[in-house]
Amino acid sequence: MATQSAVTPGQRSTERAAISEKTLRTDRWWLLPLITFIGFSAFIVYSTWAAFANHPSQYYSDPYLSPFYSPCFVKGCPSDINWGSLDIHWRWLSPAIYILIFPLGFRATCYYYRKAYYRSFWLSPPACAVAEPHKSYTGETRFPLLVQNLHRYFWYFAVLLGGILTYDAVLAFMYKDAAGGRHFFLGVGTLLYVINAVLILGYTFGCHSCRHITAGRINNFSKHPVRYKWWSFVSWLNKHHIRWAWLSLVWIALVDLYVRLVATGHIHDYHHVFGAVSTAVGH
Amino acid sequence: MGHTQKMRVWRGDAAGGGFVDYDVPVEEGEVVLDAIHRLQATQANDLAVRWNCKAGKCGSCSAEINGKPRLMCMSRLSSYDPDETITVTPMRTFPVIRDLVTDVTFNYEKAREVPSFAPPSDNQGGKFRMNQLDVERSQEFRKCIECFLCQNTCHVVRDHEENKPNFAGPRFLIRYAELDMHPLDTVDRKNTAQEDAGLGYCNITKCCSEVCPENIHITDNGIIPLKERVVDVKYDPVVFIAKKIGLRKDSGRTPVGPAGGGPSPIKHPEKFADS
Numbered sequence: 111m112a113t114q115s116a117v118t119p120g121q122r123s124t125e126r127a128a129i130s131e132k133t134l135r136t137d138r139w140w141l142l143p144l145i146t147f148i149g150f151s152a153f154i155v156y157s158t159w160a161a162f163a164n165h166p167s168q169y170y171s172d173p174y175l176s177p178f179y180s181p182c183f184v185k186g187c188p189s190d191i192n193w194g195s196l197d198i199h200w201r202w203l204s205p206a207i208y209i210l211i212f213p214l215g216f217r218a219t220c221y222y223y224r225k226a227y228y229r230s231f232w233l234s235p236p237a238c239a240v241a242e243p244h245k246s247y248t249g250e251t252r253f254p255l256l257v258q259n260l261h262r263y264f265w266y267f268a269v270l271l272g273g274i275l276t277y278d279a280v281l282a283f284m285y286k287d288a289a290g291g292r293h294f295f296l297g298v299g300t301l302l303y304v305i306n307a308v309l310i311l312g313y314t315f316g317c318h319s320c321r322h323i324t325a326g327r328i329n330n331f332s333k334h335p336v337r338y339k340w341w342s343f344v345s346w347l348n349k350h351h352i353r354w355a356w357l358s359l360v361w362i363a364l365v366d367l368y369v370r371l372v373a374t375g376h377i378h379d380y381h382h383v384f385g386a387v388s389t390a391v392g393h
Numbered sequence: 394m395g396h397t398q399k400m401r402v403w404r405g406d407a408a409g410g411g412f413v414d415y416d417v418p419v420e421e422g423e424v425v426l427d428a429i430h431r432l433q434a435t436q437a438n439d440l441a442v443r444w445n446c447k448a449g450k451c452g453s454c455s456a457e458i459n460g461k462p463r464l465m466c467m468s469r470l471s472s473y474d475p476d477e478t479i480t481v482t483p484m485r486t487f488p489v490i491r492d493l494v495t496d497v498t499f500n501y502e503k504a505r506e507v508p509s510f511a512p513p514s515d516n517q518g519g520k521f522r523m524n525q526l527d528v529e530r531s532q533e534f535r536k537c538i539e540c541f542l543c544q545n546t547c548h549v550v551r552d553h554e555e556n557k558p559n560f561a562g563p564r565f566l567i568r569y570a571e572l573d574m575h576p577l578d579t580v581d582r583k584n585t586a587q588e589d590a591g592l593g594y595c596n597i598t599k600c601c602s603e604v605c606p607e608n609i610h611i612t613d614n615g616i617i618p619l620k621e622r623v624v625d626v627k628y629d630p631v632v633f634i635a636k637k638i639g640l641r642k643d644s645g646r647t648p649v650g651p652a653g654g655g656p657s658p659i660k661h662p663e664k665f666a667d668s
């Protein structure tokens with residue numbers, strides 16, 4: 111058998127067609143990365159501001175707790191809703207930081223967000239068949255980008271957080287009066303919370319890691335009919351993962367904004383408080 | 394109704410070349426490949442172009458039209474403005490042979506480097522039986538017509554020639570995925586996919602999926618699930634512990650490639666040819 115040359119034609123090729131243009135595309139290929147860049151930047155700026163505008167009178171208005179601050183478990187959380195009163199050393203650190211770090215990690219390692227920011231922030235590549243500006247490229251083969259492989263761990267936390275935000279949507283139906291009595295409550299904000307929970311869950315359960323865990327990793331679907339059903343459902347959500355990603359991102363910021371505007375008296379939350387379902391026992 | 398189509402075609406070979414402008418009479422309902430053929434028949438008899446089926450099934454006529462990697466036979470002239478100049482170049486990632494024809498050897502070498510399908514030695518009376526449900530995922534990847542448009546568009550090699558020895562490219566990463574998902578295969582390609590085929594180079598920016606004429610969900614159904622499978626064997630401490638204490642069953646598949654102790658076929662093609 112003839113030995114093959116160690117150098118492949120592909121390897122020695124500077125013999126590509128001599129074309130100097132970085133791209134010959136004539137459509138507006140830059141539009142999508144630009145919109146993505148503006149969208150993500152706006153969210154980063156807003157959420158950073160929101161994390162530091164952290165007086166309870168800004169992020170809590172009974173029964174609404176800003177989703178950026180949920181679960182509230184540090185000292186200084188409004189007593190109605192706190193899950194603990196952890197005494198943090200660095201007072202200037204916002205209670206939101208402890209919470210935001212998880213969804214931030216989850217989204218930063220999400221396969222869709224990766225695509226979006228590699229394209230729009232890192233220009234690697236800015237669009238298909240448009241040359242990237244970087245001299246060398248190693249992708250996700252080494253640290254720090256190797257860490258993207260831990261996405262599933264962030265997913266575990268995201269499921270937890272999804273549960274908490276769903277619980278918050280339930281709490282948004284529950285108003286506590288000054289005496290501690292509980293009332294069934296229905297406000298514009300309540301609706302926003304319900305939608306928020308749906309969007310977060312839709313995003314979280316459409317995750318590629320979730321798809322892998324449900325049944326993606328097995329090779330004999332026919333022997334695992336229940337897991338296969340789950341996988342099919344996750345795959346269905348996954349098809350629209352981009353949409354879930356954007357909607358849930360925009361929505362959670364809107365809910366935060368809404369709570370702030372209500373809490374600071376800038377807008378009125380149209381609502382109805384029903385009769386007391388329980389009175390303050392033991393309070 | 395026909396019209397005169399302004400075209401700008403790259404002419405040349407490995408030694409050099411450039412764009413040449415042509416006015417080509419075209420008819421209604423034609424595709425870019427028709428225009429190129431008329432050009433070849435009437436004005437540029439020595440124009441080199443590779444084609445075969447004219448039906449989007451042989452994968453021969455891959456080129457770049459107005460900068461977009463496409464099959465020429467599947468690109469209708471009516472999708473362009475009649476007044477605009479249509480620019481046609483060869484695929485830009487592979488060595489050019491002449492005009493629109495490139496040398497796609499790179500892809501055949503990568504194909505040879507994929508450890509082949511290894512069914513169980515007991516051949517079940519000559520009939521392997523599989524449930525349709527179990528092979529459906531793999532079948533999506535069998536739609537591939539090997540046009541290599543995805544290989545050409547992938548920035549890992551398109552923008553970085555030096556990555557070619559280390560990266561198999563999307564078309565072959567889905568081949569790794571196809572076999573890894575196959576219910577009857579007996580070898581484990583996860584380590585070799587990561588270490589030798591360069592799965593980690595892919596940053597899932599999805600250009601392969603965008604250009605695939607067969608609409609294969611290369612990234613979502615192939616590369617990402619493969620990345621998740623690789624996490625199982627290489628990066629997930631919990632799975633590692635679960636395997637050690639017997640909570641997760643071993644797949645029973647034999648690792649191949651360097652993980653199996655053999656030489657890496659991918660970085661040393663000459664060794665592979667000898668074995």
Ligand code: SF4
Binds near residue numbers: 547596598602616
């Ligand atoms: S998704 Fe990965 S394989 Fe596909 S073009 Fe992008 S980098 Fe290449």
Ligand code: SF4
Binds near residue numbers: 601604605606608
């Ligand atoms: S996967 Fe799609 S783009 Fe890639 S070679 Fe096959 S048919 Fe062509």
Ligand code: FES
Binds near residue numbers: 221223265317
């Ligand atoms: S892939 Fe997007 S959340 Fe996991």
Ligand code: FES
Binds near residue numbers: 451453465
């Ligand atoms: S000629 Fe066969 S795919 Fe275009």
